[in-house]
Each structure stands twice: as C-alpha cells, then as structure tokens.
Amino acid sequence: MQSLQEKIINEGQVLSDTVLKVDSFLNHQIDPEFVMAMGRELANRYANDKVTKVLTVEASGIAIALATGLTLRTPVVFAKKKRSATQDPQAYSTNIFSFTRQEAVDIYVNKRFINDRDRVLIVDDFLAQGEALRGMADIVEQAGAILVGVGIAIEKVFQGGGQALREKGIRIESLAPIASLTGGRVTFTHI
Amino acid sequence: MQSLQEKIINEGQVLSDTVLKVDSFLNHQIDPEFVMAMGRELANRYANDKVTKVLTVEASGIAIALATGLTLRTPVVFAKKKRSATQDPQAYSTNIFSFTRQEAVDIYVNKRFINDRDRVLIVDDFLAQGEALRGMADIVEQAGAILVGVGIAIEKVFQGGGQALREKGIRIESLAPIASLTGGRVTFTHI
Numbered sequence: 001m002q003s004l005q006e007k008i009i010n011e012g013q014v015l016s017d018t019v020l021k022v023d024s025f026l027n028h029q030i031d032p033e034f035v036m037a038m039g040r041e042l043a044n045r046y047a048n049d050k051v052t053k054v055l056t057v058e059a060s061g062i063a064i065a066l067a068t069g070l071t072l073r074t075p076v077v078f079a080k081k082k083r084s085a086t087q088d089p090q091a092y093s094t095n096i097f098s099f100t101r102q103e104a105v106d107i108y109v110n111k112r113f114i115n116d117r118d119r120v121l122i123v124d125d126f127l128a129q130g131e132a133l134r135g136m137a138d139i140v141e142q143a144g145a146i147l148v149g150v151g152i153a154i155e156k157v158f159q160g161g162g163q164a165l166r167e168k169g170i171r172i173e174s175l176a177p178i179a180s181l182t183g184g185r186v187t188f189t190h191i
Numbered sequence: 192m193q194s195l196q197e198k199i200i201n202e203g204q205v206l207s208d209t210v211l212k213v214d215s216f217l218n219h220q221i222d223p224e225f226v227m228a229m230g231r232e233l234a235n236r237y238a239n240d241k242v243t244k245v246l247t248v249e250a251s252g253i254a255i256a257l258a259t260g261l262t263l264r265t266p267v268v269f270a271k272k273k274r275s276a277t278q279d280p281q282a283y284s285t286n287i288f289s290f291t292r293q294e295a296v297d298i299y300v301n302k303r304f305i306n307d308r309d310r311v312l313i314v315d316d317f318l319a320q321g322e323a324l325r326g327m328a329d330i331v332e333q334a335g336a337i338l339v340g341v342g343i344a345i346e347k348v349f350q351g352g353g354q355a356l357r358e359k360g361i362r363i364e365s366l367a368p369i370a371s372l373t374g375g376r377v378t379f380t381h382i
C-alpha cells in the first residue's frame with residue numbers, strides 16, 4: 001500500500017535495527033481516515049473469502065480491525081489480555097510472549113464470540129516475531145473455526161514471524177512489508 | 192440514543208446491581224456499524240465546539256473514539272496504561288484506580304499528541320466512578336489544552352462519577368444514562 005509506505009517514511013521513527021515507531025498515526029495517536037483506508041485495503045484482499053468474523057488483540061489492533069470489519073460487514077472480536085492464568089471454562093485462552101514488554105501474557109476470547117461455523121480473518125497492526133498471531137491462530141483452532149488468513153499493517157519481515165506462519169500454510173497479507181531497518185533507514189520488500 | 196438503549200435491553204447482561212455486561216457489541220465483540228452510529232451521535236453533540244482532538248484510554252474506548260474522530264475529522268489519541276510508574280519526561284501521566292480490576296494503574300500520553308492549542312473531547316465506553324475520566328481530564332490540564340467535554344456510551348448515573356465531574360463544570364454527554372440496575376433490570380434516566 002503505497003500511501004502507508006510513504007507515511008512510514010515521513011512519520012515513522014526508526015529507534016533501532018528492530019524497532020519502528022509509528023505512534024503518530026497507528027498505535028498511540030490514530031489518523032481515523034487513514035486507518036479506515038487501511039481497513040478497506042485489507043478487506044478488499046479478503047473480499048471473496050466469506051469472512052464471518054475479524055479477530056484482533058487489544059489494544060493497538062482494535063482500530064484497524066474495526067475498519068476492516070466495517071468494510072467486510074462482520075463483527076470484530078478483540079482478544080483480551082490478562083496477567084494471571086485463571087482458567088475460565090467459558091473462554092478460549094492461550095499464552096503468548098510479548099517481546100516488546102518482555103513478559104508472558106494470557107489472551108482470551110469468550111466462547112460465545114467464535115464458533116465452528118466461523119471463517120475468521122485475524123487483523124493486527126504489527127507482525128514481528130508472530131507471537132500474537134500464533135496465539136490468535138491457536139484460539140481460532142480451539143474454536144474449531146476456519147482461519148481464512150491474516151491482515152497486517154506493518155510486517156517486519158526480517159524478524160521471521162511471518163515466514164514461520166506462512167510455512168504452516170497461513171495466508172498473510174501485509175500492507176507494508178519491511179525488509180530492513182538497518183542504519184536508521186526503512187527498506188520495504190517488494191512482494 | 193434510542194437504538195443503544197434497546198440494544199442494552201436486548202443484549203446486555205445485568206450481572207449485579209452495579210455490573211452491566213455489553214461485551215456482545217461494545218467491549219469484547221464489536222458491532223462495527225453500530226459503533227460508527229454511536230460515534231456519529233457523539234460527534235453531532237459536539238459538532239459546533241471546534242474539537243481538535245479526541246482522547247480516550249486503551250482498550251475498550253478505542254472503537255467509539257475512532258468512530259467519533261472520524262466524523263469530527265480529528266485525530267484520536269488513546270492514553271496508554273502501564274503498571275510501573277517510571278517517569279517519562281516526554282509524557283503526561285497520571286494515576287487512576289480501576290474498580291473493575293481493583294488496582295491502580297498509570298495512564299500516559301506522549302506530549303507530542305496534545306498541546307496548549309488543542310480543544311479536546313474525551314470519549315469512553317463507560318462512565319461509572321469516573322476515575323478514567325478524572326485521569327484523562329488531568330492529562331488535558333497538564334497539556335494546557337481546553338477540555339471541551341466528554342462523550343460516553345453508557346453512564347451508570349447511580350455510581351456518581353458523572354455527577355462529581357459535572358459539578359466541576361465539565362460537560363458530559365451520555366448516549367445511555369442508566370439510573371439503576373437493581374433487581375436485574377436496566378432502568379434508564381430521562382435526561
């Protein structure tokens with residue numbers, strides 16, 4: 001998505017060889033029109049896949065997931081995070097490791113909101129090591145639903161999470177795939 | 192907002208005299224079209240107030256804040272939560288107590304995203320004791336910005352948070368003000 005790649009170049013801050021900050025329009029301050037455009041683009045890529053539900057995880061995935069679900073005319077479910085692993089029989093849950101926060105966290109989804117008739121599109125703002133996606137895919141599997149694919153705003157391809165998931169046969173669409181952040185410079189792949 | 196009150200009656204679950212669960216359309220699963228309608232309604236109530244920024248707090252306020260900001264054509268900022276109070280000179284921060292989680296939490300906003308030329312509309316999904324709003328109003332004040340008002344989906348009027356803030360002169364618009372949840376029944380006020 002050309003406009004997203006331009007916005008990353010213009011507004012993104014490369015903090016290190018692995019960290020790109022885009023808090024001016026995506027995950028602290030949000031540009032509503034622009035997030036809607038990203039959601040429309042992700043929805044278009046899955047327009048023929050009979051998606052019944054969009055799944056994301058709180059908090060920064062919510063905006064782009066909402067925009068995607070609005071276009072696809074499906075409900076949006078956001079997995080919630082909790083620190084303690086109190087087993088709730090009414091929820092699907094799994095444990096993921098946050099590299100950003102350097103801590104493990106449980107995510108869960110109430111069983112009322114995904115079931116074995118659902119065709120789920122997972123949406124998130126970032127894909128790096130793929131821990132959040134792996135956890136959400138696990139929840140989709142627990143529900144017996146079909147995972148149609150994944151829609152991502154920014155994929156840090158060099159961190160390998162996307163490759164590992166693609167090798168499992170999961171379709172991933174990234175609006176801005178980044179090959180490298182080396183030397184303070186954003187280099188996009190051309191896939 | 193008649194449609195919201197009907198949705199609360201039809202889909203809400205009264206868990207106790209103080210707890211109303213609306214996770215089927217607002218804060219776990221989201222009904223995108225409906226959240227957009229709520230955002231438009233809140234935006235309409237502040238259409239003439241020259242709002243320059245919508246402020247909410249992660250996570251469940253993000254969807255309705257995005258919908259409001261989209262209509263008002265303003266950026267949306269969501270305050271982030273953190274457990275430890277590491278002082279960041281680049282951020283406004285304040286401490287709030289979450290009655291739901293029974294713990295204190297710090298919320299913060301990067302100083303780049305609110306400044307003394309801003310006219311801020313605070314938006315959130317729920318208003319109960321008003322702790323989150325008090326914290327966000329504190330951040331608006333730290334920034335030297337003008338607090339135009341507050342837009343809320345569901346206000347539990349009987350918990351008193353709204354009254355305390357109105358007595359300080361803060362304008363609050365609630366789409367569904369609830370007088371009581373006693374006896375498992377939702378009773379709306381007529382304000």
